[in-house]
Amino acid sequence: MDSISAVVLAGGEGSRLRPLTHYRPKPLLPAATTPILEHVFDQLIEAGVTDITVVVGYKRQRVQSHFGSTYRNIPLTYVTQDHQFGSGHALLAADGTVEGPMLVVNGDQFVESAIIEDVLEAHDGDNAVATLGVLNRMDLDPYGGVVLEDETVTAVVENPDDDRSYRLNAGVYVFESEIFEAIRDAESRAGEQSLTDGIAELLDHGEPVRGTVSDGVWVDATYPWDLLDVSFELLESGVVDEKRAAPVAETATVHESAVIRDPVVIAPDCEVGAGAVVGPFTCLGENATVGSNAVVERSVIDSDTRIGANATVIDCVTGVGVTIGNGTAIPGGPGDVRVGDRIFEGERLCALLGDRVMDRGGSTYVPGAVIGPDVSVEAGATVHGTIAEDTEVRS
Known part of the structure; x- marks a missing residue:
């Protein structure tokens, strides 16, 4: 694809990482010695992203003061998610600021640029309203699963517990603008609007959703001990170097x-x-x-x-x-x-x-x-x- 805008979802607290998130949001916690969000920005830029919209919420002033209006000469636009009601709700905060196609990633996970590039390359707006990056991982807990037939997504499920063959949802997406309406139309669960529910809504209406299997470094810190694993993975993979x-x-x-x-x-x-x-x-x-x-x-x-x-x-x-x-x-x-x-x-x-x-x-x-x-x-x-x-x- 040509140059593309990215939306980074960085509004969450990371409550399962308390007490480290008592004074700062999860995206500012260190992966090695660098904030997770800084690594996210680096990988987006390596993949060719030319402007970034950051959805902030919890302790948003900390994020905005740390990065300012640009990062490595790439403009940063901030939009605020006033209440943290899920990943879909976070993306809706960017409606009106960005138009499809848009790359969407999480601001609290490290995703190598190779995965991002694979998703960008696989997306064709003439044939798909959404493209998901997926990984071949056995352990999906506590992440989402994707059922993929050839390159077509047939189901997205949070915490799957049936015997279908799932791949891990890497949290890397390219969306056309239809995603905003789909999120609004999807039935919220426990007062939250999730991206996966929005994607499921697209599937229910017969919209084409694609998936692409990728390799590359993908690590997430959900629990305190994960911060060790994330940093060690970055050390071993050479990202720190x-x-x-x-x-x-x-x-x-x-x-x-x-x-x-x-x-x-x-x-x-x-x-x-x-x-x-x-x-x-x-x-x-x-x-x-x-x-x-x-x-x-x-x-x-x-x-x-x-x-x-x-x-x-x-x-x-x-x-x-x-x-x-x-x-x-x-x-x-x-x-x-x-x-x-x-x-x-x-x-x-x-x-x-x-x-x-x-x-x-x-x-x-x-x-x-x-x-x-x-x-x-x-x-x-x-x-x-x-x-x-x-x-x-x-x-």
Whole structure:
């Protein structure tokens, strides 16, 4: 296709990723050390997109102030989804701003440009009102499934539980303008308007909907431990290398006796002390500090975080401005993690620390610990379970 406009759906909170989304929306959470949404923009531009409309909602000011009116010389237009009533409702916010054909992607999933290019190439507005990108994945939970016969979509189903042969809905679409009316006509479920219901409405009216099977990197963070998997996938696939000249930024300071085990990404202005071991599969955000003789493995450490001397941090995700004191042990997973009212057993997450957690040192974290923002952990405490924000954990 010739140049095309993209609509990026970035209005959601990401409630299952709390407490990290307490102060910022999911699209601004780090994938490696870069916001997920920035990766989305990069891949769109690589695929030839020439202007981008961003649907914002939850904490929208954070998104708009971070990116401004352009990104890599591509204009950004913002429209607001005042209430988060589903993906279809989000796309309706862009009605009147864009006209078909339009590329639609999610702002909180990493989708490689090759997948986007495949969908753009497969779409023919004379023969299809919608084209979906699909992947050959066995595990569809918690995503949508697509039934594809040759290149024709015959069904789209959220969380399919029958024995039909499904492919995973990659959340990459090209739509003609008919999609807006279809979303409005579709029966809402639980007060939400979804894109898949709009697509189903097109199918019910006999409109041609195509699908194309693609390969390429596709990763999504639905739950806290997924942030580790997303970052590790980007490290392994080389996506991080494409954005950076070297794994260790020029302005980072690494002591000559420290050990860096690839793959890692160490952002600008980080400091790694004497005898420290960082990696493998570790991401240090801007201005993070790792103290002398500390060990950090398989972790995503966000900006302005301080890890004290002799601390051990394994299978850990932190928010911004966290302090992990001297000698604290986050020994690694797996653990049982509570998300809302569900318990997920055996997930490889030892601890999730929200923004500005203050750990005063000598503490031990039991795998599966989820610590809310602004929590204070006294020296020598044992930390386990889910800790609400602004709580003091005593030894």
